[in-house]
Amino acid sequence: MLEAFAQNGNKPLPLELDPTHETYKFVGPNGRWFVRQITIALEKIPSHYIGWESIPREHQSTVFRNLHNYFDLESWSNTPQWPQISAGIHDDCGRRFRDRKSTLKRHFESVGGYEELEEARNNPHESISSGNWNSLIDILYLDPAYIARCNQNSSNRSKQPYANTSGSKSFAQRRYEEVQQGGTVSLIDGWRRMHTSHGTWVNDRAQNDWNTIQEELTRMQQEGGEVDEEEVLKRALGERRGWSRGVGRKVRNMPTNVSALSESQFNELKEQIRELNETVKQMQQDRNQSGNQNDDDQDE
Template identity: 25%
Template sequence: MFSREAGLYMWRSIPIDKIGWDNVEQHYKDALMNHLRENFNFDEVERDIEAKNLTGGIRAVLMKRYSDRKHDAKKLFKSKGGYNDLESARAFHPPDMPYDNWLRTIEGFREEKYIKRSNANTLVREKQQFPYRGGTSSYGSTAYKNVMFYDMGWVPTYAKTHTDNQGNWVDPVAEQNYDFVNSLFQTPSFLNQLNNYLASQGKGKGKSKDYDSDNLFDNESDDEPNDNDDDE
């Protein structure tokens, strides 16, 4: 209920024009938090999040919901004309979203920084060497969720998303890649180098989940699919 209510409030009250939740104006964040406090006990919400082995707490839930809402808005934008027919897109009024917020959201899609990031995400998907079993999400999106929300390492995530339900690899190259990287994490010299690097970056000892996700993928891409509004 908490996650769903947060998403509904965002759609009805907050422009979806920023690249990610962290960039949203503070007064919108404060209004959302006040609304949620009136309806939920935050201590109970945090305990529920921890019980589901999710990490990042309430902030991570809000980041995910904002990303979901942005994905929904982008689908509407494309279906109503998109970049090729901005007049039609602007004329559309999404249900339950203030019209001024819709216009701001469109302007967000037109920002150069956003377009470059979206194009880069598309290019990454086009260069994918072989299929993976992550549904319609990009591999980067799936990996980010598993590492940030489910505390799963990068190497186990790679294996999970490139094998079928019986544990068979979807492609021989994928298996070779996994064997190579997995062997690195069994090598003391590699771990020493990794730990030294992480220490220089102010991070803890190296595990497969300690890589900087921002160098691998856009962790708040609007191109990731919207999950159902189930409780989190």
């Protein structure tokens, strides 16, 4: 990414939006770097918060400034999609923050955990300072409410029927790469590929669900008319909150009617968008000032 940034004249890299579905995810090489850069930026802020939404605004702004420095979010800030893009960025930050916490927790357990607490204290993860590591242990890991939440999350994960085989690659990125390689996008075939490895299903449940998908596809084909693959997957697999089967996440839209969201949710989204807008403006002002300073230096 840094090489591409330098080749771009140290100017923010352009970003492409997923064109086929309203996931509001960035795709392409720069889109994948965008998500990875969130992970890198998160290493600069304390990790002892329960979730992204509880991180103070000043720390969130540190992540936003980092992203605006390397990626051209300004070009999107005046588009009709910006409210949803902004909400999507917060969603990406939340997911990456959860991933980071999982990485740190696994390290904590591998170096002693709760049974050998002092040993764990003396072996911080390589990405975190010893001071922040001990704050993470004292404020979060030793909090009874956090321990209970972790136990519940472990129970929930054990009930997940299967994982996809694409690693960190999103559904949107997979669709983008298929188009770039001259292929056509098929949500159903994409679901199959993301739940098989070298032609073998990840487990029996995935294969059974595939059979259900095929039965629903046949049923819709017999009904006549154009087949909606997203609808096929939804009917076959059921609905999942905040997620479209075979497509990816659903970003919460800013509603025209406040009643579409609770007042607290509505105000939270407005505050998130305001924060991102302020960051865009500040980055633009900084660049303008830097450009003016360079012109003055040349005149001298």
